[in-house]
Amino acid sequence: MKKFVVVFFALVMALSFSVVSAKDYQVAMISDTSINDGGWGSATYQAMVDASEEYGWTYKYTDNISQNEYYETIVAYCDMGFDLIYAPGNQYTDAVLQAAEEYPEVNFALLNGAVTTPEKAVNGNVTSLLPDKTEIGWIAGALAGLMTKSNIIAFIGGMELDTTLGKYAGYGEAAKFVAEKEGREVTLLDAVYAGSFSDSGKGIEFAKAMMDQGADVFFGDASAVDSGARQAIDEFNKAAGEVKVYDIAQPGDFLGQNECIIGSQVTDNSSLVGLSMKATMDGTFGGEVIYGTLENGVLSAGKLSDMVPEDIQTKYLAYVDEMKAGTFMK
Amino acid sequence: MDSNFISNLLLATVRMAVPLIFIATAELYSERAGMVNIGLEGLAAIGSLVGFLMCYITGSAWIGILCGALAGILVNMIYAFATVTLCANHTVYGMAINIFAPALASFINRIYFGAGSQLNQIKLMDTVNISGLKDIPFIGPLLFNQTPMVYLAFALVIFTSIFFNRTKAGLNYKAVGEHPKAAATLGIPVIRIKYLSCVICGALCGIGGAYLTTCYSNTFTEGNIAGRGFIGLAAVIFGRWSAAGVMLACLFFGFCDALQIRLQVMSIGIPYQFFQMIPYVATIIVLSILGGKKSGPAAKGQPYRPEER
Known part of the structure; x- marks a missing residue:
C-alpha cells in the first residue's frame, strides 16, 4: 500500500511539473479601430489569430480604444501575465515604451514602429515590426x-x-x-x-x-x-x-x-507577429527591427x-x- | 468655383446635416421640457447599431430605423427614471449614457457577429426617385434624389416649429421647461411631459444613429457617431432653442464639414490642418456673435420635486 501511495504521489508530481513546464503563451492585441473594419483592424487582428494558431498561443484583444486608454489597456494585459503585447500602429509607441519600462518581463511587438524605437526601450523588450512603407x-x-x-x-x-x-x-x-x-x-x-x-x-x-x-x-x-x-x-x-x-x-x-x-x-503581418512569438519562446526577443519587404515575402x-x-x-x-x-x- | 462644385457642396451639406438634425431636434424636445440630456452620443450609438443589425437581419431599412428609435427610447428610460423620478443630476446620467450605450452597442455587435474580421454590409434605403425631376440641373439631385429620411428630417423641423409656437400642447410643453411648478398649478402634467420628452429624445436620437447605418454608410463601425451627439448638443445652443434655428445650425455644421473636405481635396497647397479647423473656428466665431442673452428654458437641468413648495 505504501509503495502504491509513493508511486501515486510521484506520478502526480511528475504530471504537475510537466504542466508547469509546458507554458501556455499568451498574446494580447490593442487597437484603436474595430477588428471588423474591413481594413487595417481586420487584417492586423487576423494576423494575430493566424500566428497564434501556428505557434499554439492563446490570444486576446481590446479594440476601439481611445488614445487615453492605450497605456491602461496595455498595463492591464501585463498585469494579467501576458507574454507578448502586440500593438499594430506607430501611434502606440509612447504607451508601449512606458509600459515596457515598467514590465521588463513582458515583450512588446510594435507593428509599424520606428527604426529607433527598440533602442529607446531601456529593458530591451521592444521590437519594431516594420513593413516597408x-x-x-x-x-x-x-x-x-x-x-x-x-x-x-x-x-x-x-x-x-x-x-x-x-x-x-x-x-x-x-x-x-x-x-x-x-x-x-x-x-x-x-x-x-x-x-x-x-x-x-x-x-x-x-x-x-x-x-x-x-x-x-x-x-x-x-x-x-x-x-x-x-x-x-x-x-x-x-x-x-x-x-x-x-x-x-x-x-x-x-x-x-x-x-x-x-x-x-x-502585408503578411502574421509572419512578423509569428517571428515575435518564436523569439519570445526562444528567449531571444527584443531590441531589434524586423523588416517586412517584398524580398522576404512579408x-x-x-x-x-x-x-x-x-x-x-x-x-x-x-x-x-x-x-x-x-x-x-x- | 463652378456650379457643379456648389451643387455637390450643397448635396454633401445635406447628407452631413440630416443625422445632426434628428439628433439636435431630439435635444430640443428634451431641453424644452427642462431635461438637459448630454447622452446624445450614446443614444445615437445604440440606435446606429440596432438599426444596422435589424436592417441586416430583415433586409428592411425601415425596420432598422424603427428599431433604432425603440432602442434609443429604451436606453433613454434609464436617464428618464434617474433624473425625473429620482431627481438625479442630468449631466452625470447623460455622461453615464454616453459611456454605457456605445459599450452596449459594441457588446451586442460582438455577440451577434462574433470576433471575426469580416466586414458586414447592408443594402441602404433607396432614394425617392422622381423620374425627370432629379435630372434638373443644380436643384434636381438636391431636392428630388434623397432618401425619404431626408424629407422626414425637414418635415420634423416644420412640425416642431408649429408644435412649439402655434399649439396649446406645445406651449404647455414649453411651460414645463420654463417654470414647472407654475405649469403644475395650471394642471399641466409635468412629470408625464418630462417622461414624454425623454421618449421623443430617445426616439429621434435613435433615428439619427440608425440613419447613419441604414441611409448613409452601409456598415456599422464602432465609433461611427464620431462626435455627432456633441455637435447636436451645440446646435441647440447655436440655434437658440428654436426648431428653425437648430436646423440652420445643423446645416451650418454640415456645410463647414463638407467645405473643409472639398478644400482639402482641391489641393491648393495649404496644410490640411487649416481646413480641418474650419468647422470649429466657424462655431466659435458664430457663437461669440450670437451667444449671450438667450440662455434657453429657465428650468433646464433642474430637478422637479412636486412636493417642494
Missing part, C-alpha cells in the same frame, strides 16, 4: 498608374502618420513612373486626412469630392474610412452603369469585398480582379518582380 506604396501605385484612365489618382489617410506619409510617397512615385513608361502623365491629388479611422461617413464624402476632381483610382490607409470610400465608389459606378472608378485595398487581400476593388497590397501583391486587362496584369506582375529584385525604377 515605400514598397507598400509602390505595389498599389504601379497598379494605379497602369489602370487610371483619367490620369488622376487619389489617396485617403486616417491620420498623418509617418507610415502613411511613406505609403503616399511610394504610391505616387510608382504610379508616375509606370505611367511615364506608357507615355502618360499621372497626377496624384494631395493626401487628405479624415482625422479618424472609424468615421466611414468621412470616407464617403472624401471619395465623392475626389471623384468630382476626376480621380479614378483610389488607395488609402484609413481603416473604416476606406470602407466608406469604397461604398461611395461602388455607388458612383452603379449610377454610371459600369465600373469606371477603382480601389486598391490594403493590408489584406480584400478582392471581392467591394465591386470596385481591383487588387490589394497584402509584402506582396494580392489577387487581381478580372477588370484588370490581361496585358496590364502581365506588365504589373513584371513590375512587382522588379520590386522584389530591387531593380524597380533603377
